[in-house]
Amino acid sequence: DTEVTQTPKHLVMGMTNKKSLKCEQHMGHRAMYWYKQKAKKPPELMFVYSYEKLSINESVPSRFSPECPNSSLLNLHLHALQPEDSALYLCASSQDLRTLNTGELFFGEGSRLTVL
Amino acid sequence: ELKVEQNPLFLSMQEGKNYTIYCNYSTTSDRLYWYRQDPGKSLESLFVLLSNGAVKQEGRLMASLDTKARLSTLHITAAVHDLSATYFCAVAFNFGNEKLTFGTGTRLTIIP
Numbered sequence: 001d002t003e004v005t006q007t008p009k010h011l012v013m014g015m016t017n018k019k020s021l022k023c024e025q026h027m028g029h030r031a032m033y034w035y036k037q038k039a040k041k042p043p044e045l046m047f048v049y050s051y052e053k054l055s056i057n058e059s060v061p062s063r064f065s066p067e068c069p070n071s072s073l074l075n076l077h078l079h080a081l082q083p084e085d086s087a088l089y090l091c092a093s094s095q096d097l098r099t100l101n102t103g104e105l106f107f108g109e110g111s112r113l114t115v116l
Numbered sequence: 117e118l119k120v121e122q123n124p125l126f127l128s129m130q131e132g133k134n135y136t137i138y139c140n141y142s143t144t145s146d147r148l149y150w151y152r153q154d155p156g157k158s159l160e161s162l163f164v165l166l167s168n169g170a171v172k173q174e175g176r177l178m179a180s181l182d183t184k185a186r187l188s189t190l191h192i193t194a195a196v197h198d199l200s201a202t203y204f205c206a207v208a209f210n211f212g213n214e215k216l217t218f219g220t221g222t223r224l225t226i227i228p
Contacts, residue, residue, distance in 0.1 A: 042204055042218035043159070056215060090158060102166060103147055103208050105216060107159040 004108035006091050012114045015081060021111045023074040023091030032074040033105065034066060035090040043090055049074060081115045088112050118143055120207050122219040130227050132194050137222045139188040139205035147208040148188045149216070150179050152201045159204065163190075192224075200226045 004025045013019050023032065031050045035043035048056035049068040057066075063085075065077040074091055089112075092105040119142040129135050139148070147166050151159040163172045165181035165188060172179050176199065178191045188205055205219040 040221075040223075042221050044218075045215060048215075102164045103216075104149065104161055104164050105159075105206075106161065107151075109158045112156075 004091055004093055004106050006089075006108035006111050008111060009109065010112050010114075012116065013078065013081065014116050015083075017081075018077070018079045020078065021076040021089055021091075021113075023076075023108055024072055025093040025106070026072055027093060027106065028071075029093035029095055029106075030071060031094045032068060033092040033094075034074070034076050035092060035107075037088045037090055037110075039087075047076075078113075081113075083115050086113055086115045118207075118209055118217050120205060120217050120219040122203075122205060122222050124222060125220060126223050126225075128225045128227060129192075129195055131196055134194065135192050137190040137192075137203055137224075139190070139207075139219050141186050141188075141207045141217075141219075143209055144183070144186075145207045145209050146181075146183050148181050149206045149208075150188075150190055151204045151206060151218075153204065153221075154201050162203075195226045197226045197228060200224055 007022045011019060033048050034046040036046050037043040045058050046060045047066045052068045052071055063080050067075040088110045090110045091108040094103055094105050121140050123138050149164055150162040152162050153159050163179040168183040170181045176193045181188045202221045202223045204221045206216045208216055
């Protein structure tokens with residue numbers, strides 16, 4: 001199984017809503033990532049979890065709250081978002097960051113978020 | 117400041133022609149990745165280049181890495197329409213604390 005599965009694929013929410021994006025992988029990877037991608041732009045790193053601990057937060061606003069309940073799951077909780085937060089949110093995973101490995105990231109299909 | 121630049125940003129080429137996409141980066145790294153993205157879709161890993169002089173080929177695509185010049189190339193041979201997509205290079209600057217920085221992307225359109 002070489003898949004990273006993201007749900008939902010599409011999400012429309014109002015600025016006062018609370019929602020969550022979910023990501024799951026069963027490749028035994030111990031690093032998981034959230035990226036944000038605006039149209040026609042490269043992906044931008046938001047968060048990195050290594051061994052279920054947050055290792056990188058790229059100064060993301062607190063209205064985005066990541067959670068890693070276990071080594072296979074990664075959530076992104078959304079609250080009080082702004083229309084400019086509308087984007088494709090990509091989850092990715094890779095092998096253990098602390099050992100010699102390729103560092104290759106495997107991406108999910110993404111969750112397309114629209115904030116009204 | 118870490119920068120990863122690609123050129124060209126847009127490339128329109130005829131089927132059967134050859135072309136090269138360039139990826140320059142600003143800080144020492146010996147690990148570089150190429151990804152493909154179709155419109156509205158996720159990123160598909162194409163190549164992982166882990167050392168100076170690394171060359172990898174898959175079908176009509178060939179990627180190389182020159183860490184001294186801080187340059188990677190993605191060469192397309194005898195392009196076909198199915199290769200139309202956006203191509204990103206991405207550079208890992210900090211082994212063990214992975215921060216993959218993506219290039220600006222090259223939107224490739226193959227014209228029949």
